[in-house]
Amino acid sequence: MLSRGDLTDGEWAVLEPLLPRSDNRCGRWRDHRQVINGIIHRLSTGCQWRKLPKHFGPWQTIHKRHARWSADGTWERLLQHVQAVADxxxxxxxxxxxxxxSIRAHQHAAGAPTDPPPAPPHASKGALQKSVHLRAHMLRRLFLEEAEPAGEVLGRSRGxxxxxNHLAADGRCRPLSLVLTPRQRADCTQFEAVMDKIRVPRLGAGRPRRLPDSVGADKAYSNSLIRNYLRRRGIRHVIPEKSDSRxxxxxRGSDGGRPPGFDKTxxxxxxTVERAINKIKQFRAVATRYDxxxxxxxxxxxxxxxxxWLRS
Incomplete structure (x- = not known):
């Protein structure tokens, strides 16, 4: 039984060679295609994991595999491969x-447990074993957080x-890079992080492509730090100047320098980036954060x- 939005044969042919293989020691994994179709259904509908239709298999399997692939970078590797094929x-x-x-977080997205302190030296054997597991858990979280802001990126606002969600989109309205921050983070503070996340590998020999031909942004990104960053990299940019800067x-007269160039066309x-945001918010599990x-x-x-990217 197929659901609306499931992977087509062509899309599955692109993803299948890149997915991790199961080994005999841990038993046989449930079919990846069936699991991904369950994840797509949840992406589109925003339903609870336990409310997934039965024909996708056990909801625990689908949830755990999505969480595992989110933690080990499998989703990111798949995205980079599809981008490399397009490039x-x-x-x-x-x-x-x-x-x-800005993405409104559901109330169920709050309340993630924090890491408890390690066990004291005089603790029992069971407590020490528990402390070892906690330390391993803390190291894993540090690995996941090394390139991202601390915490679960939940900020307070009036709502x-x-x-x-900070993102860069190509000229065909597809996301090239993504960075998550709390709501109170200003857009301009994450510009370099978004640009540094752009990394499209080559299918053959050669370094991944990281520099675009040009960059466009609104007045929120109009400051000297961002303009100097783009000039050092030799990237043409179109960012309108703020009225107070003008x-x-x-x-300052002649000491103020020349106005930055601006190409209206x-x-x-x-x-295109607004349309990319509109596309990505068509997925209800993205438009409202439940995780x-x-x-x-x-x-x-x-x-x-x-x-x-697969369906563009």
Whole structure:
């Protein structure tokens, strides 16, 4: 029995060679295609894991595999491979645009347990064994958090708990990189992180492509740090100047320097990132955050971006 939105044979042919294989020591895994179809159903509907239809298999299996692939980077590797195939075919428009969107978090997304302190030296043998497991758990969390802000990226706003999704999109409205932060983080503070996340591997020999042809952004990214960052990398950019910056430069006279260049025609293409945000928010599990853990929700967003690339 097939559900609406399941993987087609062509999409499965792209993903199947890249998926991890099961070994005989841990038993045979449930069919990856069936599990991914269950994850797609949850992405589209935003339903609870335990409410998944029975024909996808046990909901515990689907949830655990999604959480595992979110933690070990499997979703990210799949996305990078699909991007690499598109880049090899010349299908990526490298005139990219950067923006962010706020994601309302459901009340069930709050309350993730924090790491308890390690056991004291005089603890019993069972407590010491528990302490070893806790230390391993803490190291695993440090590995997951080394490139991301601390915590579960839940910020307070007037609407309640909120997560902000910063992303860069290519000229065909597809996400190239994603960064999650709490709602109160300003857009301009995450610009370099979003740019550094762009990494499209080559199918053959060669380094991954990291530099776009040009970058477009709105006034939220208009500051000297971002402009200097783009100039050092030799990236053309179209970012409108803020009125207060224009006034300050005018008052300084010749010491204020020349105004930054601005291409009105290129700036009109900035709507591609807005359309990419609209595409990714069509997935209800992305438009509203239900996942407690940051890395699981990031895996949910990357899985949605992967489907956008597969079906574009």
């Amino acid at each position: 090899a075919a010349g299908d990526i428009d490298w005139n990219i645009n950067v923006d962010s969107t 309640g708990l909120t997560t902000k 006034t300050a430069r005018w008052h 290129r700036y009109k293409a900035r709507n 407690k853990r940051r890395h699981v929700y990031l895996g949910t967003v990357i899985a949605a971006a992967l489907l956008i």
